[in-house]
Amino acid sequence: MAADARPKARLPGGLADVAAGDVEERQAMLDALLATYRLHGFAPLETPAVEYLDALGKNLPDEDAPDQGVFALRDDDEQWIALRYDLTAPLARYVAQHRQELPTPFRRYQAGPVWRREKPGPGRFRQFTQCDFDTVGSGSMAVDAEACALLGASLEAAGIAPGDYEVRVNDRKVLNGVLARAGVTEPDRQLEVLRAIDKLDRLGIDGVRQLLGEGRRDRSGDFTAGAGLRDDQAEPVLAFVAAGDPSRTAVLDTLADLVGDDPTGREGVEELAAIAAALDAMGVGPEVVFDPSVVRGLAYYTGPVFEAALTFETLDEKGRPREFGSVAGGGRYDDLVQRFTGQAVPACGASVGVDRLLAALRTRRAEVDAPADGPVVVTVMDRDRLADYHAMAAELRSAGIRAEVYMGTQKLQKQLSYADKRRAPVAVIAGEREFDAGEVQLKDLVLGAERSREITDRDEWRTDRTAQRSVGRSELVGAVSEILAGA
Amino acid sequence: MAADARPKARLPGGLADVAAGDVEERQAMLDALLATYRLHGFAPLETPAVEYLDALGKNLPDEDAPDQGVFALRDDDEQWIALRYDLTAPLARYVAQHRQELPTPFRRYQAGPVWRREKPGPGRFRQFTQCDFDTVGSGSMAVDAEACALLGASLEAAGIAPGDYEVRVNDRKVLNGVLARAGVTEPDRQLEVLRAIDKLDRLGIDGVRQLLGEGRRDRSGDFTAGAGLRDDQAEPVLAFVAAGDPSRTAVLDTLADLVGDDPTGREGVEELAAIAAALDAMGVGPEVVFDPSVVRGLAYYTGPVFEAALTFETLDEKGRPREFGSVAGGGRYDDLVQRFTGQAVPACGASVGVDRLLAALRTRRAEVDAPADGPVVVTVMDRDRLADYHAMAAELRSAGIRAEVYMGTQKLQKQLSYADKRRAPVAVIAGEREFDAGEVQLKDLVLGAERSREITDRDEWRTDRTAQRSVGRSELVGAVSEILAGA
Numbered sequence: 001m002a003a004d005a006r007p008k009a010r011l012p013g014g015l016a017d018v019a020a021g022d023v024e025e026r027q028a029m030l031d032a033l034l035a036t037y038r039l040h041g042f043a044p045l046e047t048p049a050v051e052y053l054d055a056l057g058k059n060l061p062d063e064d065a066p067d068q069g070v071f072a073l074r075d076d077d078e079q080w081i082a083l084r085y086d087l088t089a090p091l092a093r094y095v096a097q098h099r100q101e102l103p104t105p106f107r108r109y110q111a112g113p114v115w116r117r118e119k120p121g122p123g124r125f126r127q128f129t130q131c132d133f134d135t136v137g138s139g140s141m142a143v144d145a146e147a148c149a150l151l152g153a154s155l156e157a158a159g160i161a162p163g164d165y166e167v168r169v170n171d172r173k174v175l176n177g178v179l180a181r182a183g184v185t186e187p188d189r190q191l192e193v194l195r196a197i198d199k200l201d202r203l204g205i206d207g208v209r210q211l212l213g214e215g216r217r218d219r220s221g222d223f224t225a226g227a228g229l230r231d232d233q234a235e236p237v238l239a240f241v242a243a244g245d246p247s248r249t250a251v252l253d254t255l256a257d258l259v260g261d262d263p264t265g266r267e268g269v270e271e272l273a274a275i276a277a278a279l280d281a282m283g284v285g286p287e288v289v290f291d292p293s294v295v296r297g298l299a300y301y302t303g304p305v306f307e308a309a310l311t312f313e314t315l316d317e318k319g320r321p322r323e324f325g326s327v328a329g330g331g332r333y334d335d336l337v338q339r340f341t342g343q344a345v346p347a348c349g350a351s352v353g354v355d356r357l358l359a360a361l362r363t364r365r366a367e368v369d370a371p372a373d374g375p376v377v378v379t380v381m382d383r384d385r386l387a388d389y390h391a392m393a394a395e396l397r398s399a400g401i402r403a404e405v406y407m408g409t410q411k412l413q414k415q416l417s418y419a420d421k422r423r424a425p426v427a428v429i430a431g432e433r434e435f436d437a438g439e440v441q442l443k444d445l446v447l448g449a450e451r452s453r454e455i456t457d458r459d460e461w462r463t464d465r466t467a468q469r470s471v472g473r474s475e476l477v478g479a480v481s482e483i484l485a486g487a
Numbered sequence: 488m489a490a491d492a493r494p495k496a497r498l499p500g501g502l503a504d505v506a507a508g509d510v511e512e513r514q515a516m517l518d519a520l521l522a523t524y525r526l527h528g529f530a531p532l533e534t535p536a537v538e539y540l541d542a543l544g545k546n547l548p549d550e551d552a553p554d555q556g557v558f559a560l561r562d563d564d565e566q567w568i569a570l571r572y573d574l575t576a577p578l579a580r581y582v583a584q585h586r587q588e589l590p591t592p593f594r595r596y597q598a599g600p601v602w603r604r605e606k607p608g609p610g611r612f613r614q615f616t617q618c619d620f621d622t623v624g625s626g627s628m629a630v631d632a633e634a635c636a637l638l639g640a641s642l643e644a645a646g647i648a649p650g651d652y653e654v655r656v657n658d659r660k661v662l663n664g665v666l667a668r669a670g671v672t673e674p675d676r677q678l679e680v681l682r683a684i685d686k687l688d689r690l691g692i693d694g695v696r697q698l699l700g701e702g703r704r705d706r707s708g709d710f711t712a713g714a715g716l717r718d719d720q721a722e723p724v725l726a727f728v729a730a731g732d733p734s735r736t737a738v739l740d741t742l743a744d745l746v747g748d749d750p751t752g753r754e755g756v757e758e759l760a761a762i763a764a765a766l767d768a769m770g771v772g773p774e775v776v777f778d779p780s781v782v783r784g785l786a787y788y789t790g791p792v793f794e795a796a797l798t799f800e801t802l803d804e805k806g807r808p809r810e811f812g813s814v815a816g817g818g819r820y821d822d823l824v825q826r827f828t829g830q831a832v833p834a835c836g837a838s839v840g841v842d843r844l845l846a847a848l849r850t851r852r853a854e855v856d857a858p859a860d861g862p863v864v865v866t867v868m869d870r871d872r873l874a875d876y877h878a879m880a881a882e883l884r885s886a887g888i889r890a891e892v893y894m895g896t897q898k899l900q901k902q903l904s905y906a907d908k909r910r911a912p913v914a915v916i917a918g919e920r921e922f923d924a925g926e927v928q929l930k931d932l933v934l935g936a937e938r939s940r941e942i943t944d945r946d947e948w949r950t951d952r953t954a955q956r957s958v959g960r961s962e963l964v965g966a967v968s969e970i971l972a973g974a
């Protein structure tokens with residue numbers, strides 16, 4: 001870093017800037033989500049971005065390299081600190097620290113960036129935004145049911161139409177029961193089963209069957225080893241995976257059969273039955289379904305898990321139509337606070353992937369021109385009249401209209417280009433002639449842009465005045481308001 | 488990190504959680520600031536928290552220890568990356584990177600956390616929030632004048648009364664001119680002069696005089712060496728420092744005398760004169776003053792500097808009354824983009840210290856009881872009636888009233904304690920008797936808390952019903968609304 005060497009203006013991989021229109025669009029979506037959480041009784045909490053690494057916890061992949069997967073460094077006291085990788089681990093730390101003062105259950109929401117130290121790639125970011133709500137301190141399945149219902153209400157508040165999403169619920173204890181009953185008890189093999197189920201989307205039920213058994217050779221000839229289950233072991237797992245049904249009761253019946261009298265399995269089915277009862281009590285319809293193929297986070301959660309998926313089609317990277325898929329997920333994690341205190345504290349929550357939901361909302365909107373979302377620009381033709389230009393801007397602002405006096409030093413034509421670049425809806429123009437006549441010129445830049453696309457003849461364009469009009473100085477605010485209202 | 492060793496639930500020093508009421512209070516303040524920036528034509532930008540260390544720049548104290556003062560680590564490609572320490576360095580990087588596509592001038596705002604790796608102490612945080620606006624690409628002093636006016640408008644929007652603040656403007660070129668004329672040209676001595684001026688608040692003009700000359704011995708007997716200026720060199724500096732006056736014109740006249748024909752000094756006076764003209768054009772009154780004793784950030788800025796100070800008194804750590812002081816600052820920094828591109832890009836902006844302004848707002852508010860800002864809590868007396876309780880909560884929410892069904896598993900008395908702890912304004916209670924009668928009980932928890940303070944007799948308290956009333960089931964929303972409205 002020699003003093004005379006110029007640094008390059010660039011960002012590290014997997015990090016991105018968000019510019020004006022996108023910030024506002026995302027903020028509006030976040031506001032809708034958070035207002036819905038709040039309306040349901042959750043309250044905000046903000047934890048800092050940096051925590052002790054050991055407090056963030058056990059979900060780190062490699063204990064020998066404690067900074068694996070996270071951005072970590074040694075603090076001045078030589079202890080490892082790190083950027084949070086989700087909002088749940090800091091919540092567990094907070095609850096463990098403040099348990100005595102907090103209401104039980106403790107219901108909080110939090111939105112903010114999280115960081116993952118992963119290999120960046122196209123669409124793979126190392127900083128992204130999560131938007132969570134959690135209820136800590138209640139083991140009631142009503143909490144899990146409320147979380148599913150609230151995910152749905154939040155998606156609708158953000159602009160997803162009813163019918164365009166589904167909240168899919170599963171319970172890891174049910175699969176554990178099915179596996180126990182089939183004699184699959186080794187954790188490693190259970191994990192392989194999970195991985196196989198997770199590929200249902202991509203490979204279909206026959207692919208999963210191969211991966212549960214001997215293994216699978218793909219079209220390129222590559223072979224993936226299977227979990228090595230016998231057919232009679234694989235069959236109940238496949239039946240479990242295929243047990244999804246629009247009727248929650250029907251799924252419960254199937255699952256009850258599959259787990260038989262395995263105690264863990266029965267506990268899982270009872271949890272789902274309690275969720276079903278609570279959903280019915282809440283009047284929640286078919287937008288919440290039981291779907292045993294949902295594997296999401298099974299390693300992390302202790303009971304019910306759920307995800308919110310958008311059911312409309314989008315095109316994948318190869319141009320094939322497929323379901324847009326998961327934009328939010330959650331479940332019950334009864335062990336996280338216990339890590340600190342030794343005391344079991346039941347907890348359940350959900351997290352919306354803000355950037356993914358935003359991407360989804362964009363695909364659902366009709367293609368429109370970028371809106372003229374910039375400020376009204378009061379141009380400066382005569383520097384001696386600055387007081388008049390500022391008075392115009394101040395009047396517009398008093399009426400709640402976003403406005404600025406042009407702050408650069410260029411001539412009118414460049415000022416109008418600036419207004420275009422800012423996507424200003426209106427430019428206000430006044431020179432000696434207008435001041436003498438007690439008037440201002442208003443240039444409707446939206447209409448102007450339309451006209452300039454229609455008019456190909458340069459001379460016609462020069463003389464076209466449809467997008468520009470003179471109004472009396474005292475009518476400034478009224479006339480601008482009219483243009484903004486599209487009148 | 489042995490698997491069985493429990494981590495302690497705690498935060499690293501200088502980092503803090505922000506709980507419910509405080510989050511909402513701060514967000515409301517931020518919203519007011521940002522809406523004002525926006526109304527004046529600025530647009531949002533969000534840069535990521537992490538940047539390349541060399542892009543964050545030259546303001547690092549020690550090049551041999553590149554991570555001094557910032558939280559930095561080596562990325563997977565061995566390059567140093569770091570958490571941003573302000574929002575200006577990332578802006579300069581962004582503008583350098585995207586100059587071609589951006590409008591000129593580029594006007595953006597950004598609010599967000601920044602991180603400083605400093606020794607934490609009481610009230611000294613290592614993560615805090617800044618709220619900035621900047622205009623990049625215009626050398627016009629109208630930009631600096633607008634920034635001062637906008638700081639004032641923003642403080643007022645956040646709840647600071649007109650008359651309770653002052654925006655103080657200085658120009659580093661004027662002092663440079665005064666010093667040049669007095670023959671003080673060595674950068675080290677100039678820096679000592681700055682440090683002496685910076686102590687005006689604490690030591691008064693006589694203390695500054697001593698520090699400009701031989702040095703100063705404080706009451707404890709400790710001696711601070713002075714800048715070693717002769718009396719005839721110190722006098723113009725002291726005259727400069729004392730040149731503040733409510734009249735901007737009067738200050739300009741004094742400064743013009745002090746700089747004589749020194750070219751840098753004259754340039755500074757001309758800049759201030761241009762700012763004065765622009766302020767007049769904007770109709771800005773005595774809330775913006777010229778005050779040469781403002782030293783803030785002189786090392787960082789290239790011309791005009793300013794700070795917004797709250798002028799009401801507060802008590803310092805020793806209980807002595809003193810001005811609350813600076814809550815925001817800014818100035819012109821024409822060199823920051825040039826670091827990257829070699830091309831001079833004029834820029835000017837300001838930053839509001841969000842946490843300090845919030846502290847100020849709190850001292851100005853009348854002492855009030857914490858408001859009942861929690862949700863309406865629908866208690867659960869009869870688990871078989873969950874559908875009814877959920878219907879009540881849903882009705883309240885449809886009317887925009889924040890409400891939740893109690894999600895724990897405790898009995899009514901504990902549910903009411905929970906509602907108190909949540910600062911719920913109302914608890915809804917319905918058991919068999921109420922359901923049979925088609926009624927619900929509403930407990931006004933605000934009134935209840937007042938009554939419980941008034942009533943010392945236990946028996947009277949038991950029979951007191953003023954805070955509780957029965958209403959027909961169909962009147963639920965109306966009756967709750969009435970209580971919330973304080974009717």
